[in-house]
Amino acid sequence: MTTPLPAPWHGFGVRRPTPDDHLPVLALLDVWWGGMGGADGSRQRALLLPKLMFQHFTDSSSLVTADDRIVAFLIGFLSPARPAESYIHFVGVDPAERGRGLGAALYERFFAYSRAHGRSVVRAITSPVNKGSHAFHTRMGFVTEPGPKEFEGVPVQPDYDGPGLDRLSFRKDLG
Secondary structure, three states: OOEEOOOOOOOEEEEOOOHHHHHHHHHHHHHHOOOOOHHHHHHHHHHHOOOHHHHHOOOOOEEEEEOOEEEEEEEEEEOOOOOOEEEEEEEEEOHHHOOOOHHHHHHHHHHHHHHHOOOOEEEEEEOOOOHHHHHHHHHOOOEEOOOOEEEOOEEEEOOOOOOOOOEEEEEEEOO
């Protein structure tokens, strides 16, 4: 079921993702990320966003559509091991829709979902080279967690997603 989003997104709807959305979202990632990394980059994105995310984490995730096309999504979940925490795993917004607050609206929706389920902390990560993501998370109230290594003055978690795949780790305390 799709529900409308408030202004300025009239004509956009938000719904839970389904397993049928998996391959269309992966195809969009290659377009939205400008083919970054070529075939290897495409495989890495696919490995970070397996179909199980569209099967088992749909209650806590959102997919935004406009005119039957996907324009944004957020895949997140309530941590089963850390009952006070939730986690934003992967987010994408069509480049043509960026800068209008759609990503922030998805995050706020996830924060509300987390609060409603008794969570007080939201965590997320990003690549150290993704300065736009770092700035976005900072604007959304996330704090970059200390790490044993730095990249251009920013603390990173080395090998977070595997050998050589360092990440920035974010934490937001929900008030």
